[in-house]
Amino acid sequence: MPVTEASGVKAWQRRDRRQQFSIWLGWLIGGLVFVQSWRFISEHTIWEFALDAPAQAWDLMVRMVPPRWSYMERLWVPLWDTINIATIGTLLGIIIAFPIAFLAARNTTPSRVLVRPIALIVIVSSRSINSLIWALLLVTVVGPGVLAGILAIALRSIGFIGKLLYEAIEEIDAVQVDAIVATGASRPQQLAYGILPQIMPAFAGISVYRWDINIRESTVLGLVGAGGIGLQLNASVSKLAWPEVTVIFAVIFVTVIISEWVSARVRHAII
């Protein structure tokens, strides 16, 4: 009890002794885990190299300026590819995720025992695996190039859009659906009039948000051969052409800022 009374004086403490103790215990365990993890990392680090970092950083800076702006003309095509990977990949992801979300949502799934777990497994496995890993996998399957990138983005987006969308479907106002059911509407009509209008803003917002993330992700897919500006980045880094790397960074920075602006504007317009 936070309030204790001793010889007529009421004392007050924020927590009683047991609560306080368990909080201390939590911090202690957390601290131990952190220290052990740090020791593990430290053992796997060559500290001579690590301590050299400021010098290395300075060296890198010196080599990165001035940027070789003329390299820009060879970046337009990879940039176009990058945007295409993100956009077409997102579209594919949306097309697949949309029905899956309905199968996964508790209130719209045709079968809670059979269909829902499968839909959830699809969503979880898609979400657990980063798009770069999907790309790694797809490059070995369909070969290097833009197609692997598009499919990687699509496969990763399914889980993201699917999860947020099915949560949105589960949160809809059931009374509105009841009202449509009460008119004698068929299942598809219930969907079209009772559910879709409620989730459309969320759906559009989620899709645009994912597109924005995908632009960022697609800039690195080239590192494993899945097309886009990452291919150029990989080439420039491996031949230590730092002035070119600077130009690529600048291009990525501007692209991401623009996509973020576009996505914010579109979401603002929808909501």
Add this chain to the structure above:
Amino acid sequence: MNGQATQTWRLPPFIANPWLRWGIYLGALLYLVLAIGSLHINWARVAEGMERGWRFVSAFARPNFAGRWGEISEGILESLTMTVTSTAIGVALAVPVGLGAARNLAPLPVYVVCRGIIALSRTFQEVIIAILFVKMFGFGPLAGMITLVVATIGFMAKLLAEDIESSDPSQLEAMRATGGSWWQLINYGVQPQVMPRFIGLSVYRLDINFRESAVIGIVGAGGIGATLNTAFDRYEFDTAAAILLVIIAIVMVAEYSSGHIRRRFQ
């Protein structure tokens, strides 16, 4: 009917201006045609890969954990330790940056600097940051950890700042009216309001950091990514499948427990 004017009704279009509406439709169509037209897909190579794809899918039925267990366990352990340390350090550093990036608490110069830090760390994908840190700190988990710290700061500080900005101003005002100092204002007016969500987001970020730690190994920043990359390079699909299954399992456990933790701190 006869003589009576019939009134038609159509759903008003989403975009009222017909020029803008058709312009957007046409532009989208044109973009799709151009984009799909510029894809150079080597269908022969794709067809050839299908067999490999099938081998990979079937590898999930018989994943090979034992073959390279040493490397897998080492990689996973490295990923987990990177996740823990980077989340702890990143979250701790995100607090001051987030406070500085909240317009209702920070003076303008501080605000601009903190927002700048956030924008910079959020723009670049983790892998790109990892490339730079690997150059500076050498190969290994330290570079990966620092990468994830940077990414965590950007993520957490942005969301924290937004939370603070949208918190109930009257509670802050009440604390100001009692004559409390700036720190007391934070402790009494802000912290109780943003803490539950902040804890939830930290747990979520822990989850993200684990997933990212599985990737940045591809550029040499430690973790399970390097092992995975090697497995794919050698077409050892059964090992790759085993690694992916371990990752999925850990992510699922993390997600389940994070839901539990978030409920407790409501």
Add this chain to the structure above:
Amino acid sequence: MLALHALTKRYPTGDLAVHNVSLEVPKGQVMALIGPSGAGKSTLIRCVNRLVEPTSGSVMLDGHEITALGGAALRRARRRMGMIFQEFALVERLTVMENVLSGRLGYVGFWKTFLRRYPQRDIDQAFRFLERVGLTEFVDKRADALSGGQRQRVGIARALMQEPSILLVDEPTAALDPKTSRQIMRLICELCAERELAAIINIHDVGLAQMFAARIVGLCKGEIVFDGSPRNLTPEALTLIYGEEDWHATIKRDEDEPEPADAGAGAGGTGSDDRQLVA
């Protein structure tokens, strides 16, 4: 004790919220500030403790100029002025006790408040105030678990913890039902009488203002258009403050209303007729 002189507030948008207001509130006086929405009532009381920065003019509390203070001196001045809010403004996720103790923030150092180790004297005081407002058994409840009236009582206890010499009260009853509104107003007025506290109470409800306040100030478009006793608040005065409307129904309240409502509806009815005749 509190003296405002030529106080003016112009917002950066150009809106003139308070214009050239001069006012004196002596010790122990409960003053109601009435006026239409947007008349500048909220801005005016926030100028007093400088939650809103006045554009010009002066605020004197017990002979000390407040408008020029900064930093720590301003915080010391603020703890002399307790504030009670419209939507209670409790820290929702903290307990009742923590909320009440937060009234001591201006007196107790940061680390003590951070660790919630308040001096026993403050804790005793908090228990006394909680008992006075009737919330003894709610000490460890979270503020968001209380009803509106209970929350406002916590808000009052918090303001009293500051040991203020004046209470600034911003629409204390706007979020409460009529019965609770009266109880809260009565509590505030009783506490002011007990502790010889002055109070400025912003209030929408003209009836409540007449019932409880010793003095009424009417604000319209940022300027004082009425200042007098509740008795002098005629329909003409109300028209001056709020604009043209049939005010007779509003004023038919009686002096015996502050007594418990069961004092007799019949007596109240006749009383109100008398009042209209006087008006």
